[in-house]
Amino acid sequence: MILYLLDLLGVAVFAVSGALAAGRKSLDLLGVAAIAIVTAIGGGTLRDVLLDNPVFWIQNPIYLVVILSSAALTLIYTRFRQPPAKALLIADALGLSFFAISGAQGVEQADLSRIIVVLMGTITGVAGGVIRDVLLAEIPLILRRGNLYATAAIAGIIMYLILQQFGIVRTVAALLGMGTITALRLASIVWGLSLPVFSLQDRQ
Amino acid sequence: MILYLLDLLGVAVFAVSGALAAGRKSLDLLGVAAIAIVTAIGGGTLRDVLLDNPVFWIQNPIYLVVILSSAALTLIYTRFRQPPAKALLIADALGLSFFAISGAQGVEQADLSRIIVVLMGTITGVAGGVIRDVLLAEIPLILRRGNLYATAAIAGIIMYLILQQFGIVRTVAALLGMGTITALRLASIVWGLSLPVFSLQDRQ
Amino acid sequence: MILYLLDLLGVAVFAVSGALAAGRKSLDLLGVAAIAIVTAIGGGTLRDVLLDNPVFWIQNPIYLVVILSSAALTLIYTRFRQPPAKALLIADALGLSFFAISGAQGVEQADLSRIIVVLMGTITGVAGGVIRDVLLAEIPLILRRGNLYATAAIAGIIMYLILQQFGIVRTVAALLGMGTITALRLASIVWGLSLPVFSLQDRQ
Numbered sequence: 001m002i003l004y005l006l007d008l009l010g011v012a013v014f015a016v017s018g019a020l021a022a023g024r025k026s027l028d029l030l031g032v033a034a035i036a037i038v039t040a041i042g043g044g045t046l047r048d049v050l051l052d053n054p055v056f057w058i059q060n061p062i063y064l065v066v067i068l069s070s071a072a073l074t075l076i077y078t079r080f081r082q083p084p085a086k087a088l089l090i091a092d093a094l095g096l097s098f099f100a101i102s103g104a105q106g107v108e109q110a111d112l113s114r115i116i117v118v119l120m121g122t123i124t125g126v127a128g129g130v131i132r133d134v135l136l137a138e139i140p141l142i143l144r145r146g147n148l149y150a151t152a153a154i155a156g157i158i159m160y161l162i163l164q165q166f167g168i169v170r171t172v173a174a175l176l177g178m179g180t181i182t183a184l185r186l187a188s189i190v191w192g193l194s195l196p197v198f199s200l201q202d203r204q
Numbered sequence: 205m206i207l208y209l210l211d212l213l214g215v216a217v218f219a220v221s222g223a224l225a226a227g228r229k230s231l232d233l234l235g236v237a238a239i240a241i242v243t244a245i246g247g248g249t250l251r252d253v254l255l256d257n258p259v260f261w262i263q264n265p266i267y268l269v270v271i272l273s274s275a276a277l278t279l280i281y282t283r284f285r286q287p288p289a290k291a292l293l294i295a296d297a298l299g300l301s302f303f304a305i306s307g308a309q310g311v312e313q314a315d316l317s318r319i320i321v322v323l324m325g326t327i328t329g330v331a332g333g334v335i336r337d338v339l340l341a342e343i344p345l346i347l348r349r350g351n352l353y354a355t356a357a358i359a360g361i362i363m364y365l366i367l368q369q370f371g372i373v374r375t376v377a378a379l380l381g382m383g384t385i386t387a388l389r390l391a392s393i394v395w396g397l398s399l400p401v402f403s404l405q406d407r408q
Numbered sequence: 409m410i411l412y413l414l415d416l417l418g419v420a421v422f423a424v425s426g427a428l429a430a431g432r433k434s435l436d437l438l439g440v441a442a443i444a445i446v447t448a449i450g451g452g453t454l455r456d457v458l459l460d461n462p463v464f465w466i467q468n469p470i471y472l473v474v475i476l477s478s479a480a481l482t483l484i485y486t487r488f489r490q491p492p493a494k495a496l497l498i499a500d501a502l503g504l505s506f507f508a509i510s511g512a513q514g515v516e517q518a519d520l521s522r523i524i525v526v527l528m529g530t531i532t533g534v535a536g537g538v539i540r541d542v543l544l545a546e547i548p549l550i551l552r553r554g555n556l557y558a559t560a561a562i563a564g565i566i567m568y569l570i571l572q573q574f575g576i577v578r579t580v581a582a583l584l585g586m587g588t589i590t591a592l593r594l595a596s597i598v599w600g601l602s603l604p605v606f607s608l609q610d611r612q
């Protein structure tokens with residue numbers, strides 16, 4: 001039950017981030033709704049299609065209701081006030097951490113290789129934002145130089161898997177994995193951590 | 205039988221619109237064929253993949269033959285004359301209306317939520333054009349400020365569902381839904397109707 | 409066994425080409441890994457999803473290991489030396505030829521129309537590069553004016569199918585099809601062959 005609420009919270013946060021990104025590109029209302037939907041469900045949808053599972057939001061349309069409500073509230077809120085950047089970053093980090101771990105848990109049960117579990121969890125957490133950026137004709141944020149994002153997801157999922165190997169209960173391991181992701185993500189923003197860049201142009 | 209012919213007509217119209225878009229970007233012949241195919245079958249393919257149905261054109265390759273023929277005729281025609289913009293807009297509106305309603309009908313039978321039926325019909329109608337624009341590295345037309353497009357599809361599908369609630373026969377409801385989409389789309393072009401835009405930049 | 413090794417070689421070559429493309433865009437290490445993965449498995453993944461087959465690399469994670477190793481070696485190698493352009497072009501042509509023919513073989517067994525076999529083989533060979541270019545916010549290379557690429561794949565697959573009609577053993581036909589693709593691709597680079605361009609702008 002708590003997991004389900006966290007899941008809906010993650011969807012809502014990503015819908016808000018999608019709506020804000022759409023606003024920066026001056027899309028119309030339907031474009032805002034479309035980008036909010038894609039950002040919020042893109043990762044889970046790609047995971048389900050790759051694994052040939054039923055797509056999660058088709059069976060349970062409450063996800064779409066939450067997304068459209070979140071996008072509408074974003075439109076109304078930003079009409080009167082600036083979006084609260086700091087609160088959003090924290091919420092986004094929480095959304096990322098929940099999606100990544102819940103994505104990993106879904107695959108884990110299918111008894112697949114560990115590397116696939118890590119990859120599927122990461123896809124669940126970040127692919128929605130990637131599709132959003134592709135639709136807005138930009139190089140996806142997470143591929144560019146920037147603070148840790150997918151890296152935080154990967155580290156948290158690995159933490160979650162290792163803790164289970166050491167006999168930690170699944171729920172505790174999941175919470176610690178989510179904490180790792182949120183902490184890494186926020187620490188990387190505060191201290192400006194990032195991965196090294198690979199650039200062929202610098203030396204040509 | 206009439207439905208099947210309308211289906212092929214919709215595919216042909218979208219193939220022409222894809223080929224014209226490719227011509228504006230100066231692609232080579234294979235690029236034109238690829239964009240024509242993606243525009244014409246992208247929406248139905250995404251719908252089938254999301255619902256885990258067999259992809260419609262894999263079972264019945266006549267669709268690909270129609271698309272490649274339409275693209276070839278477009279190349280030949282535009283060598284001699286300007287593309288007839290008005291006729292194309294009407295044909296495109298008809299294609300949209302048919303794809304949207306037939307997409308909704310396919311999902312309807314799977315006994316899913318109404319909101320999913322509307323979304324799947326809309327995806328069937330518009331996703332091909334979205335993928336075309338993504339491949340051409342542009343922000344998809346339907347997300348930008350412009351005349352009603354996806355909005356017309358959504359309104360027509362809702363009309364189609366409501367009419368059935370009132371006891372109207374399915375075929376009649378489908379025709380009225382298609383009429384709604386075509387009329388809304390064309391009216392929005394004639395009178396310049398559009399949805400309000402959400403822009404964060406205007407106020408910063 | 410030889411086929412499996414060729415398959416892994418194709419994956420490795422495409423991973424290298426993806427890593428180099430990422431380097432030209434100055435992505436960070438994770439971006440490089442992501443682009444390498446997408447380039448190497450995108451085509452086969454799209455094919456498997458469209459045909460509703462299990463996705464090939466989910467069952468067998470050795471593919472991911474090969475890709476990540478290839479990307480890492482690319483990073484190390486280019487730190488000291490220029491990437492060897494000529495060797496890479498030849499390797500890429502071999503990768504294309506193997507993916508196209510093995511993609512066609514997979515579909516062939518499902519007893520589908522010939523046009524679908526050709527299309528699926530071509531998708532297997534080229535879609536990874538298309539997704540890579542979309543993520544890097546460029547119009548995909550194979551759609552633009554340039555040397556034969558998808559065209560070479562199509563010609564080789566048709567050759568493979570025709571040879572089988574004439575009673576040639578499947579393995580021999582596959583090798584001759586692969587030879588056709590590699591030869592056409594390399595010849596088109598050496599002599600600058602390309603398809604005619606369709607441009608609406610030239611005459612407006």
